[in-house]
Amino acid sequence: MKIRYKGIKRVYIGLIFIFMYAPIALLIIQSFNKSKSRGRWGGFTFEWYGSLFTDASIIEAFTNTILLALLSSVISVILGTMACICISKMKKKARNIMMGITNIPMLNADIVTGVSFMLLFLTLRIQFGFGTILLAHITFNIPYVILSVMPSYRDLNPHIYEAALDLGASPVYAFIKTVLPEIMPAILSGGLMAFTMSIDDFIITHFTAGAGVHTLSTKIYSEVKLGIKPEMYALSAMIFITVLILLILVNRVQGSARKEDA
Amino acid sequence: MVKTKRIAGFLGLPYIFWAAAFIVIPLIMVVWYGLTDENGGFTFANVAAIANPAHSKALFMALLLSFIATIVCLLLAYPLCMFLVEAQKTSNSFLTMLLIVPMWMNFLLRTYAWQSILEKTGIINTFLTSIGLQPLRLINTNGAIILGMVYNFLPFMILPIYNALDDIDKNVINAARDLGASSRQTLTKVIFPLSLPGVISGITMVFIPALTTFVVSSLLGGGKILLIGNVIEQEFMVAYDWNLGSGLSLVLLIFIVINVIVSVLTERSEEDYAS
Numbered sequence: 001m002k003i004r005y006k007g008i009k010r011v012y013i014g015l016i017f018i019f020m021y022a023p024i025a026l027l028i029i030q031s032f033n034k035s036k037s038r039g040r041w042g043g044f045t046f047e048w049y050g051s052l053f054t055d056a057s058i059i060e061a062f063t064n065t066i067l068l069a070l071l072s073s074v075i076s077v078i079l080g081t082m083a084c085i086c087i088s089k090m091k092k093k094a095r096n097i098m099m100g101i102t103n104i105p106m107l108n109a110d111i112v113t114g115v116s117f118m119l120l121f122l123t124l125r126i127q128f129g130f131g132t133i134l135l136a137h138i139t140f141n142i143p144y145v146i147l148s149v150m151p152s153y154r155d156l157n158p159h160i161y162e163a164a165l166d167l168g169a170s171p172v173y174a175f176i177k178t179v180l181p182e183i184m185p186a187i188l189s190g191g192l193m194a195f196t197m198s199i200d201d202f203i204i205t206h207f208t209a210g211a212g213v214h215t216l217s218t219k220i221y222s223e224v225k226l227g228i229k230p231e232m233y234a235l236s237a238m239i240f241i242t243v244l245i246l247l248i249l250v251n252r253v254q255g256s257a258r259k260e261d262a
Numbered sequence: 263m264v265k266t267k268r269i270a271g272f273l274g275l276p277y278i279f280w281a282a283a284f285i286v287i288p289l290i291m292v293v294w295y296g297l298t299d300e301n302g303g304f305t306f307a308n309v310a311a312i313a314n315p316a317h318s319k320a321l322f323m324a325l326l327l328s329f330i331a332t333i334v335c336l337l338l339a340y341p342l343c344m345f346l347v348e349a350q351k352t353s354n355s356f357l358t359m360l361l362i363v364p365m366w367m368n369f370l371l372r373t374y375a376w377q378s379i380l381e382k383t384g385i386i387n388t389f390l391t392s393i394g395l396q397p398l399r400l401i402n403t404n405g406a407i408i409l410g411m412v413y414n415f416l417p418f419m420i421l422p423i424y425n426a427l428d429d430i431d432k433n434v435i436n437a438a439r440d441l442g443a444s445s446r447q448t449l450t451k452v453i454f455p456l457s458l459p460g461v462i463s464g465i466t467m468v469f470i471p472a473l474t475t476f477v478v479s480s481l482l483g484g485g486k487i488l489l490i491g492n493v494i495e496q497e498f499m500v501a502y503d504w505n506l507g508s509g510l511s512l513v514l515l516i517f518i519v520i521n522v523i524v525s526v527l528t529e530r531s532e533e534d535y536a537s
């Protein structure tokens with residue numbers, strides 16, 4: 001009875017895993033498919049991994065995507081961490097209002113957030129392009145940073161910072177030496193979350209991109225009807241495998257560090 | 263001390279301005295455009311346009327499909343989370359593998375890949391015909407859209423339920439068993455009620471993106487099945503009728519606000535319970 005229950009458990013977890021990864025496996029297989037049509041296997045090839053680098057439009061979309069993710073996560077980390085310091089010092093009512101507003105982009109539907117940006121930029125007659133996408137990405141990224149950093153910042157012992165001041169440190173020096181190291185893990189995980197959300201976003205980018213500028217997401221969406229170029233599969237497979245390897249390595253390093261601690 | 267407080271206040275200024283300019287004002291603009299006509303006069307017509315048969319049908323379809331998708335997500339996620347919590351050791355890195363890592367493959371591509379699995383000459387139908395069965399019509403159906411919703415939003419259901427189940431004190435479960443409760447009674451009278459806040463949070467987190475999606479329906483519905491998200495997207499990007507698009511967005515906002523109220527209320531009752 002016990003063994004059978006354990007078996008059912010394993011099979012169930014396995015099935016969910018397959019459900020999540022089947023499309024990804026298929027896309028990776030597709031990136032090696034010589035035939036350009038989706039349904040047919042035309043033999044194994046590395047061709048798309050080569051021609052990818054000569055396709056200017058894909059490279060440009062890739063650069064835009066990475067640049068947006070980098071800039072928006074760095075800027076939202078800076079603004080968000082500064083905001084945490086301020087919000088945690090606010091009176092309860094003001095703090096609740098600020099946290100309520102911070103929650104709006106997370107609770108709101110992406111399509112409503114997207115159209116609200118579109119209306120703002122249209123009304124102010126701001127030229128749609130890289131800048132408008134960046135503004136939008138920073139806005140939906142800041143909440144991830146604040147929600148990650150805030151609990152860690154409020155858990156700090158304020159007396160350590162005050163002690164540093166009493167001992168003659170300048171506020172900035174005291175902050176860098178006493179506060180920053182404590183909240184660094186939260187800042188990094190908030191920043192990583194922001195980076196991931198920016199990379200994966202399509203809907204908000206769709207409404208704020210305008211004509212000329214493409215990210216990988218908007219480019220894929222525009223190609224869907226005509227058929228997605230195989231180079232796109234190759235690029236996505238490369239990104240995915242790279243991140244997977246990095247994560248496994250980080251896990252290994254952390255795992256062995258933990259073992260040494262013990 | 264007064265000085266540091268003032269510095270802290272200044273540090274928050276950029277974000278306060280940012281939030282006002284890019285969170286609050288854009289939302290006010292949706293309300294403004296939704297309640298005016300192209301000449302700027304007040305009108306309720308853009309919101310009332312939801313009663314137009316094409317629009318109300320799209321809203322009804324979106325409500326129906328997202329409701330079913332939410333239920334399916336719940337039914338899939340709950341046993342999974344129970345198994346994962348029981349297994350203990352796996353926890354964090356396994357959850358990351360299951361939920362976060364797939365996000366590094368673009369979600370449009372992942373959804374698009376389901377076409378290759380479901381279409382007429384796709385994997386499932388090739389398999390069915392090879393063993394002598396009739397091919398099924400899978401792609402461009404309501405079922406395909408529900409599958410796409412479940413696939414994309416299942417992680418939002420798994421995370422809160424997993425956290426809620428993981429937080430339950432094991433001694434409470436052991437106490438129930440010691441006092442003679444069967445496994446079923448322990449599940450229905452102890453575990454499930456304690457995990458309810460996580461369940462409700464999961465439901466609210468899956469329902470809204472499913473209700474408002476236009477991507478899943480346009481990738482897996484073949485453009486034939488229009489959801490309210492598709493209608494709004496077309497008003498903005500194809501018809502350029504921003505007033506009508508905003509009016510219909512206001513209808514969505516009503517559902518979002520209800521959703522937020524439900525999740526705030528359950529969080530509050532959870533706090534009461536804790537104190």
